[in-house]
Amino acid sequence: MGLNYLANKAGKKYDPDGALASSGEVSKKMLSDLDRAYSKVKVKKPSLAREFFETNIQPILDQENLSLQDRLRTFTESSAKEIAEVIVKSGKKGTVLCTGGGTLNSFLMYRLVEHCDDDAALVIPEREVIDFKEALVFAFLGVLRSRGEANCLKSVTGASKDSSSGVAIGF
Numbered sequence: 001m002g003l004n005y006l007a008n009k010a011g012k013k014y015d016p017d018g019a020l021a022s023s024g025e026v027s028k029k030m031l032s033d034l035d036r037a038y039s040k041v042k043v044k045k046p047s048l049a050r051e052f053f054e055t056n057i058q059p060i061l062d063q064e065n066l067s068l069q070d071r072l073r074t075f076t077e078s079s080a081k082e083i084a085e086v087i088v089k090s091g092k093k094g095t096v097l098c099t100g101g102g103t104l105n106s107f108l109m110y111r112l113v114e115h116c117d118d119d120a121a122l123v124i125p126e127r128e129v130i131d132f133k134e135a136l137v138f139a140f141l142g143v144l145r146s147r148g149e150a151n152c153l154k155s156v157t158g159a160s161k162d163s164s165s166g167v168a169i170g171f
Contacts, residue, residue: 001050001053001057002053002057002058002061002075002079003015003021003072003075003076003079003102003105003108004101005053005058005061006061006068006071006072006075007020007072009068010068014101014104014105015072015105017104017105017106017107018072018076018105018106018107018108018110019107020068020069020072021069021072021073021075021076021105021107021108022073022107023069023073024067024068024069024070024071024072024073024074025069025070026070026073026074026077027066027070027074030060030063030066030070030071030074030075031074031077031078033060034057034060034074034075034078035078037056037057037060038078038082040056061075076105076107076108076111077111079102079108079111080108080111080112080114080115081111081115083112083115084115084116084119085115087116087119087120088115088116088117088119088120093118093119093120094120094121095120095121095122095123096116096120096121096122096123097123097125098112098122098123098124098125099125099129099130099133100130100133100134101130103124103130104130109124141166142166142168144164145164145165145166145168148164150162150163150164151163151164151165152164152165
């Protein structure tokens with residue numbers, strides 16, 4: 001969300017291959033500000049929803065005293081660092097399937113590989129999986145719902161118990 005937000009400021013939908021980001025420098029102050037913002041969610045582990053982004057991250061990204069390239073570079077570094085931290089702290093050396101739009105950003109993926117070091121093998125699937133991951137996930141959630149199985153886990157949502165949620169329309 002943050003990378004596209006910044007790319008929009010350059011009149012682009014996204015930063016192809018992280019070209020703008022790779023031309024910038026990391027701002028230590030901005031990186032520290034982002035670390036502080038993310039530390040708020042590391043305790044409660046809520047969803048990183050748009051509301052969190054708009055309230056906590058966007059004001060940091062709007063620091064006009066830094067060039068757009070430096071903001072993109074710093075946010076890329078922060079994102080890679082945060083993702084790698086979760087992977088490394090899991091304590092499991094294994095394989096991570098990378099999906100979503102960020103996977104198409106080769107600079108972000110390069111930084112992620114650097115931060116993960118030897119703690120994980122990152123796998124980038126075919127483009128169709130990357131592009132349609134969300135549709136596949138929601139289809140899977142629908143299958144779980146139709147079976148009456150939990151598709152909302154308390155460990156993720158913070159609820160008191162697992163539940164099965166969703167409405168089937170047109171069936």
